[in-house]
Amino acid sequence: MSAPTEGKREGSLEAPTRHPLNWQEADFYDEQDLFAELERVFDICHGCRRCFNLCHAFPTLFDAIDESDTMELDGVPREVYWQVVDHCYLCDMCFATKCPYVPPHEWNIDFPHLMLRAKAVRFRQQGARPRDRLLSATDTVGRLAGIPVVAQMVNLANRLEPVRDLMETAIGVHARAKLPPYQSRTLYRRAGDRQPRAVEPRPAGPTRGKVALFATCYGNYNEPDIGEDLIAVFEHNDIPLRLVGKERCCGMPKLELGDLEAVAEAKAANIPQLLALIEEGWDIVAPVPSCVLMFKQELPLMFPDDADVARVRAHVYDPFEYLMLRHRDGLLKTDFAQPLGTVAYHVACHLRVQNIGLKTRELLELIPDTRVHPIERCSGHDGTYAVKREFHEISMKIGRPVVKRVEQAAADHYGSDCPMAGHQIENGLADGRAPEHPLRLLRLAYGI
The missing domain is CATH 3.40.50 (Rossmann fold)
Structure with missing residues (x-):
């Protein structure tokens, strides 16, 4: 039976709190205990469904429930649980903006931390596939790919369609995913x-x-x-x-x-x-x-x-x-030499959950004759999610509303605090227009 969408909430006027991750305790890796918690939380999510339009983890769960014989969580096979985990890329937006049951609510829901726990349990039991180890080894890959001749070869290979098709088949990196260039002059x-x-x-x-x-x-x-x-x-x-x-x-x-x-x-x-x-x-x-x-x-x-x-x-x-x-104390220079016109500005998820406000927008709006259109939706990139063969098309679907907003803005510039999100938007636009990081825009405005 699904949990009700309304219930007693202790401290409902209190700000959400985040409990520490007890990853060094033995029961954190207990699979039976993990699945008991997954069942508890998934059942509550099924009864609420506020997060249906965030990442693909929630539609995966809800569709599986709706298509099951019982139309309840007890009709969903456990392999679907792992599909939900795979589609969570820890953006934290469900915790930060959607879930009514985060602590101090008595139901104590922290969906991202539960997904992280599941990922950690699976990693301890199975390790990770070679592709995922490679994509997460940023220091090692960066050092090797940054060797002058190697950098040129890697960047050329990443632009060649036959090579990308081979990469998709061999290691599971989607052929149409935008891969970042490597620089020998780091x-x-x-x-x-x-x-x-x-x-x-x-x-x-x-x-x-x-x-x-x-x-x-x-x-x-x-x-x-x-x-x-x-x-x-x-x-x-x-x-x-x-x-x-x-x-x-x-x-x-x-x-x-x-x-x-x-x-x-x-x-x-x-x-x-x-x-x-x-x-x-x-x-x-x-x-x-x-x-x-x-x-x-x-x-x-x-x-x-x-x-x-x-x-x-x-x-x-x-x-x-x-x-x-520093601007609060009058220490930010406002000697801007060039207006920016209209800027379509994507607010990165990992910036939103820092709870510092839209400081990038506030600063850019200090520039004369500059209009900033903030877009507070996920681009769907997540560092590695968007380049994986099995997730790329879904990531582009998640980012489609952002791309549409950029198109509608008819902006002079577009970009994101997250450079990878900027390139995800570029991939969706497919019109040759490159993103510009807000720091680049600020530098242009200063004329330096």
Whole structure:
């Protein structure tokens, strides 16, 4: 029998809370206990169905129930449960925007964390297929593909239709999925040894006025121009900036795979490095929302008693969040030299769940003669989901409303804080127009 859609809710006026992920406890990996919780939560979801229009996990569950003999969860075979898990890419939007039963509700629903637990159980039992290990090994692949001659060969191969058809057959990477280019001149090769400008840091609000840039795997190996744009914008605003130095992948690709031990290894490498910079007075900024979220939310939930993780969390910022915090104290330069016209701006899911507001839109709207059309829907990319053979077409369907909104805006520019989401939109538009990251747009407006 399905759970009712209405029920007693303790503390219904309280803000949603997130419980720590108890991944280091033995019963976390107990499959019988996992399936009992899956059945409990899926039955409640069946009775509610508010999330039907988010990712494909919910339609998969609801269609299976509706097509079963009983039209209840007890008529759904367990293999469907794993299909639901596969379609969850941990965007967190159901928890953040839709579910009425998140803590402190007595039903205590955290759908993304339940899906993460299922992924972790399966990873511990079965490991991962070679393709998924390859796609999540961002540091290793980036270093190899970033070798000058290798980068040219990889990028050429990714553009050749016969090669892409072979990749789809051999390893399961969809032939029509847009793959990011690899750069031999990575951000660290371009700017790794640069010295911060000799400008006295000016604190404002919680910001201390000097920044260490966590380049991210994507920002280093795939689109280093984003990092260069960030550097130019921050230096224009008299913010001394350096690169972090010995950084590793934040761990988000491994988290999505359910490889929590690999996430812990990345944390063990990154947190001491970031903490040392913070102790020297630097704030940390990263240009990819998923990486910021990793340090702001995922690692603190995995390691709730780790004081170093908590300290890093307090000093990690999205770049537009950082600039707008300084704008409150009059420290953001508004000497814009060029209007942007109309901007179709996709708000990345991993930025929305940070609960910082639409800081990118707020800043771009400071530019004279600039109109920003925010699009708060999922692009369907999720880092690796959109490039997998079995999920690509579904990912494009999820992103279709975003593409339609961009088309309707007839904008002079379009883009997303998440560069991969931007290219997912580009793939849907199929008109040759390339996305422009908001940092690039801001740099254009400054004329620098």
